[in-house]
Amino acid sequence: MDRRTFIKNAGVAAIASTGPWYLKSGLTQSGPIRIGLLAPLTGVVASGGREIVEGFNLYWDRNGKKAGGREVQIIVEDDASNPDTALQKARRLVEQSKAHFLIGNLLANTGLAVAEYVKGNGVPYFIPVIAADDLTQRKRIPNVIRVAGYTASQMPRPLADYSFKKKGYRKIVTISQDYTFGHEQCGGFSQVFTELGGTIVAQHWHPLNTQDFSPYLAQIQGANPDAVFAMETGADATRLIQQWANFGLKGKIPLLGAQNTSDQSVIRTLGAEAEGILSSAHFAEGTDNPVTRKFVAEYERAYSKLPSLYGFSHYSGALWLAQALEAVKGNVEDRAKFLDAVRKTELTNSPLGATVKLDAYGNPVYDISIREVQKRPDGRFWNVPVASYPQVSQFWTYKPEEYLKQPPYSRTFQGIKKA
């Protein structure tokens, strides 16, 4: 075979191989509803990503893959815990797989990349886990809705209140991963705590994937605070909790955590080191409420593990979307109507056992529990509520217009009220 024939054959083969996809395109009103689910299935937050897919699928598997009279097709893409990949996959989902809307992502930077992309083309994008504050505050995008989600600063505020008023802590050190999610969580905590009269003695920021916390633990020991608020996710959370115990700090200084720090996905591979950590979140897998218990049992039956926030959030997200899809009778092509239905949805059958709805800015309002990591009779650990704060929005007790005047939380702005 000479060169020309070779090239010609190769060309034909190449074109032929792309043929099937080329023919696959085409939107039809009566065809299935195509949902693009983005999750980090590889990379540093792979375990959380897996649970996003599991939680989402649990709903559809149990309720049949249909909504609003149409079949539902879920197309899963891996964002590899990486914003460039997330963007690439979002493009593929929208332009090649013709997804009607997108949902998912875990890391804030991946979510922001996808949000920017959909800003340009109006595709609806739902973010049950992406908690970047500004997406429902100063930088709202009309087609990005935080379905069944929360903002980073929304969750820790009740904990700050509880720490001051109920636990009597006055001096706190924060330690956190150094990125937006961490800044916002610590900011939310610090602002409330200092406004009540407490002091943030020191704040430690460490890069994601810090293997060795010993430098920080040494400084914390030196500062001897009343308690420490630790904002960690994934492997960092596991390591911090373990090293905390190994360095003898457990039992000496109380450990408060962000909801991710003591999330089920972290504590299920740990032991007694995690016991006693307090955190605050809308969901606690140990809640003694029949609706929650049923959900937890179902989840355990399906995946042989207790649900984490990631699994729960996406299950709720699926619930929410299914309800909205019913409301528009499956007409997901009319984006404006669909988005409107999503915004107006009031989730009555949430595993939380309470109705959830969005505030005027597109973020849900929740009853938040103060949770404690406790040991079950079977030896496993889970989060059990010990107190409750009703109807906490992303703005806490502040007036939204007033709150939005202050800058977004960052490393340099933590809302700390000077004494």
Added chain:
Amino acid sequence: MNMTLFQILNGLTFAALLFVVASGFTLIFGLMRIVNLAHGALYLLGGYFALAVATKTGSFTLAVLGAAAGIAVVGFIIDRALLVFVKGFDLRQVLLTLGLALAMNDLALVIWGGDTFSVPTPEWLRGPLRYGEMAYPKYRLFVLAVGIAVFAGLWLLLNRTRLGALIRAGVDDAEIVDAMGVDIKRVFVFTFMLGAALAGLGGALGGAFLSLYPTADSEILVFSLAVVIIGGRGSLAGAAIGSLLVAMLANFGQVWFPELAYFVIFGPMALLLAFRPLGLFGKAA
């Protein structure tokens, strides 16, 4: 507790772990001139092996030894089944191991998933050792002890045995050794297995206090590279000093210059490579 003493201990104990891993890397690089970029993946696999053994048998000792032995076998396979095809081509070897690292990392993800695991330690190694006002984790001190033991063991091997003499000769000049009629091939295979075993041992040890998760392999690889570049190819003393330097830099860098993180390690490494590629104790290839 005296903060500086605390930080120094942190640096020392991390250096011990680094040494265990990097000594394997430098032996392979030194003797066989192979930059084994899959070394980090071997570490990670070693950690997971140890986890599996420990969970099955409940014995930490078995887990650690099992990991070392298991990864030695993996090393054997890599050397005999893959690297043999690219003998003599330095760059191809490096790139092959790079590809292996990617594949092994993904394989680990498939088998063990993305959750973060820790190798379970025996009761007597948990918690802190208290001395008056001070409290320091027992396990980290254990790692320090193991690091010193490994150094002693390797030193004896290299300086007091015939095999060690062959290895050192081979590091200096592999062709002459070959020409002297010694079956250098067996020495090579043994060295590769030893290097791999050290990586596996490192993974088992590290897996208990630094935990195991999908990107642990590239992180430890990066540190090992820095150690070997700074310490010099094929030098045990270089690996020891290099480990101390890198660990101290990483530790104190984290405290004093958290902004600069990687800079603190890669900066010196890049400069050394540019101006003194042989490192502190290395010999010309």
Added chain:
Amino acid sequence: MMTPARRFAYSLAGLVALAAVPTLFPGYHTSLATEMLIFAVLAMSIDILAGYAGRTPLCHGAIFGVATYVVLYYVTVEQGNPWVAVGLGILAATLTAVVFALLAIRTSGVYFLLLTLALGMVVWGVCNRWTSVTGGENGLRGTVRPEWLADQADLYYFVLAATSAAALGMWRFVNSPFGLTLRGIRESEPRMRTLGYNVPLHLFIGFVVSGFFAGVAGALYAFFNSFVSPSTVALAQSVEGLLMAIVGGVGTLFGGLVGAFLIIALENVVSSWTERWSMVLGLMFVFTMIFAPEGVLGKVRAVLGRRARPIPPRNS
């Protein structure tokens, strides 16, 4: 025999085929093709150094990404003109290459690889931590393309034109007397030195030119992606670029085009069926190194008996 006339004919045919892409494969495939062209330029720039000068680098992803960052920064933060941004981006990438070259020229082989790896990581570290400028983990985002390139097909044609120009430039470079000297250096440095050539200077210029073109690719990427983050400058980017150059055929220049096409197409296919793209990529590396280190075009050339391939030097 590849006469200039035949070469021109093939190139023209190739261009015509490529120009037909938006019509034949609109939508997503056009943007995929755009991406292929951009990475082809990156892979070819790596080949200048790896294939022609005999120095295999693992830093070109960083150089590429520096251009992307500068373009995005200038347009989204400084509200500047996109074309000025492109110029600045390419300039920044070239300067980065200058710095890298100054440090790396004295090394070769594996040490060169490791040094460029470390330098690339330094750049990654900076992009990751210098949050006030680079946006840190979040990166920088915003539309940087000028209005008239907003349409996918229009962007494709623009990138095609730019890629052709870049490819032509690189082709002329490696076939110029200077390029031939580089090849001589790859074959045998001592010989070139005894012949009186200033080897370090040649390598330095080769590196910088290679960096220049990597910068061109990076600037185009900014237009294409409208987003940049530390992963754009990460080691993985350099590794993928190198793999494209190798799979296509190191030392053939246009192997970069083939490699980019193959790898991106493969990634697209593989990741629709499985999450195991990383493993596939890794295994590709392994198999290429064992069975086809000369790459696709290298093998094609060998099979066609064209231009006896020189025995690769011991250190490649």
